[in-house]
Amino acid sequence: MHLGRDAVTGLGVLVFAVAYWLVADRLQVSLLADAVGADGVPKVLAVALAMLGALLAFSGWRAGPEPASAESVQSGAHLRAAGLLAVGCAYVVLMPIFGFALATWILIVVVAVYAGLAMSRNLVAIGAIAGGVFWFMFVKLLGISMPTGMWLELIG
């Protein structure tokens, strides 16, 4: 069975609404709660979302699957986006280890290459300068203590 995009989206929304309801239903009940309760508004939201999801799914189903138009995105595009996301996740994991300045340097070089720039000495140099500038802006100018990484611990 082929479903339109809207129908699938609607079903997805419906499932999410049910899951959200279930979590809301298990919220701790406090004696300090008001008549509406901590779960009151979330449950209203869940019901409204479920109804809208059903509505979207229904109208999407009635309209049938849309013809594969020229502007529909190929799955390769999603993969490329997922790649950038993976770089972002790697940054999240590695930044505390490498420290802010070095992580920024690596991030800039990696993303620029991923976005289609050829690896070059220039790029590495620009990344290094940028890492330094970012470090100066946030740590020195704004006075925020960014992670220094494990280098200090390794050296000292």
Next chain:
Amino acid sequence: MDAIIIAWNALTQGWAIPACVFGVVWGIFGGAMPGISPSIAMALLLPFTYGMDPVAAIVMLAAVYVGAEYGGSIPAILIRTPGTNSAAATTIDGYEMSRQGKAGLALGISLACGTIGGLFGLAMLILMTEPLARVALAFTPPAYFSLGVLGLSVIAGLSGGSLVKGLIAGILGFMVATVGTDPVSGVPRFIFGEADLLGGIRPILAMIGLFAVSEMLVQISEPDWVKAKERSLRLEFPDWTLWKRLIPSQLIGGTIGLFEGLTPGGGGTIAAFLSYNEAKRWSKHPEEFGKGSPEGVAAPECANNVVTGSALIPLLSLGIPGSNSAAILLGGLLIHGLAPGPMLFERAPDVVYGLYGGLLVANALMFVIGLIILPPCLWLVNRPKPYLIAFILALVFAGVFSVQQSIFDIGLVLGFGVAGYLMKRLDMPFLPMVLGVVLGPMVESNYRRSLVLSDGDYFVFLQDPISLGLLIAAAGLLAYSIRRERRAGRTEPSA
């Protein structure tokens, strides 16, 4: 007349003017960093004001506020990254203008309208403090609830075609806002054991993810860059014909900004979205909104800078900080042994009038500094696209992390980036989601607060005159948007 002399003396003696210059530069810089809100930019500087004389200290903090409210719009226009919450509405048409090679004009409009808005807010602060403070006091929980509902009704106008999808996005945003400590009973909700979620998800994280990170994901997924049009590197100001067109939207922005600034918890974000929507409604070219309308930049930019003046009214006249930024200013006053409030005008007139004078100088300076720093910013965003994507991502991560030194926050922003990407691919508008995130807490907590106060009587929302008025306005807005959508649907059945 005396006041002017006092202000002049207060400003010219000591370090008030240099402090003001430094404050504006710092504010613009801080505001332009994604995630660093005006209040955080002020907070970072606050410790240094402890050793200064009171006038210089307060003027510097106020100057940071003015600069930061403006600074947030620079990355909003250039790289689709709202630097501050209240710049989110500017992103819509500002970035669109940028993509059409009109970044210089968008920045010019935002600078000019921001300055005008700031000066208007200041005039209201000086001239109308007494009556306006009474407006601030008249807002009760039911009125706040209705104000939030009025804000949410804007969703209908921002749904871009499909009301059902817009509502879904709005509710999803509201659901995001329910994460964290319950506003009434204090129990944790939807935090799944994460202490980082106890305080809720800050709206700016959702905005940066939905606007900026999703845009990076979309751009990287399309390898053949659409050759950007030859961009102008010059900062441009609107010519007279365009000015005339912008005047109504500025009036709308100014009025809405004035009243939103007065109401604690309201603030620049709601003001910016409401005035964007109203400007669209009253515009002669509503079809251009969302596609790079200059009016869509002027209205919110005027509104969020008016707030820098009007948000100080409850602080100075009542001693009540209406926003986080005002709370920092309150901290600055307290540390110098000055309690703001009705007595401040008698006890420390030099501080009050010095502050007025300082705000005037700050607004003028903001314009001058804008003229100096905008051309290099324009140059920066015209670098090759791979560099741009890499730098924006690094800037976003650093800015987001710096606020709470939380890696978790970067994760959240990435999550919202993915959500934004999916929504774009599914043709679901994400602006309603932003509104839901911003307004959710205000609507829910005041709804429940009102019902606690009325012992469960729902008529409380209709008995309060302000609340009733706002609800009627919301209903009107909704009916208007739906009718317009119907009509649009009839004339172009293909859409």
Next chain:
Amino acid sequence: MGYLLRLLCVVGVLVPGALAAQPKYPVSTVTLVTHSSPGSGSDVFLRELIRHLGPEMGVNFVVDNVRGGSGATAVAKVARGPADGSMFYATTPTYIQTTLLSKPQFGYDSLDPLVTVFLDPEVVFTRTESPFKSLGDVVDYARKNPGKSKWGAANPGSLERIALERMSRLIGTRAAIVTHDGGGDLIINVLNGTLDIGVGEMQEIKAQLEAGKVRLLATLTEQRIDTLPDLRTAREQGVDLVVTKFRGLAGPKGVPDVVAAQWEAAIRKVLAKPEYKKVYDGENLVTALKGRAESRVFTADFAKEVEVTLRELGIIK
């Protein structure tokens, strides 16, 4: 330029510090971590304290505002910090409540109390136009009109909120207890008559009080406040309600006793200085200096009491 400013500040604190002849403190820079944002309660407390304590101890102090997680993030930072006396956390009841309510990985019990410095008096107030002249009036009205009274507290999980809940149980009536998003909202709702009374710290309503916009009805302390001798306690007015909001310091486990003794001695000296006394009296803070041993007992007792109350109210299981 911020860097320059900071440098100036450091120099400003260091120079007088170097001149003071004192038994040497083991480290030269001490970081004081607070969960509160600059300009609010704990932050102001720390900054005023170090202004006087820096010269006394010959130490350069840095205040670090680590926000997020209702204080849990700041506690975690200090708990994992060095135990050589170079890092402490500014305590308030918040860190105990957060521990009990959300059970983070590092709770109040992962820190070791160092000193307790002040008690922050909590007061009951109403607007000047209100018919209530004393806490007794409020109680009478609440008893005669169950469900009609409207009382306000700043935050949902706050000590004030819990105090109001206990008050309604103590006088055996039902009152609407409204929580807010902070002190500002609360004061507005008291001033515009939405609420009958509010409960908060003296610091928050100082401006309104000076302008004659609010009236104090009672203080929720054991004894009357020295700076407000005419204000009766709730107990004197027949409501057995005491709220203890303390301010102190706690460090990672394993800070040497010598260091703790140095702190206690230095703070005792600073508290006696007239110029500091003027500052804390102005904020109606009550001195309650407790050394390490006493603070440990005090913190443990306090935590037990809060836990019992939260359990009784059904907030935690």
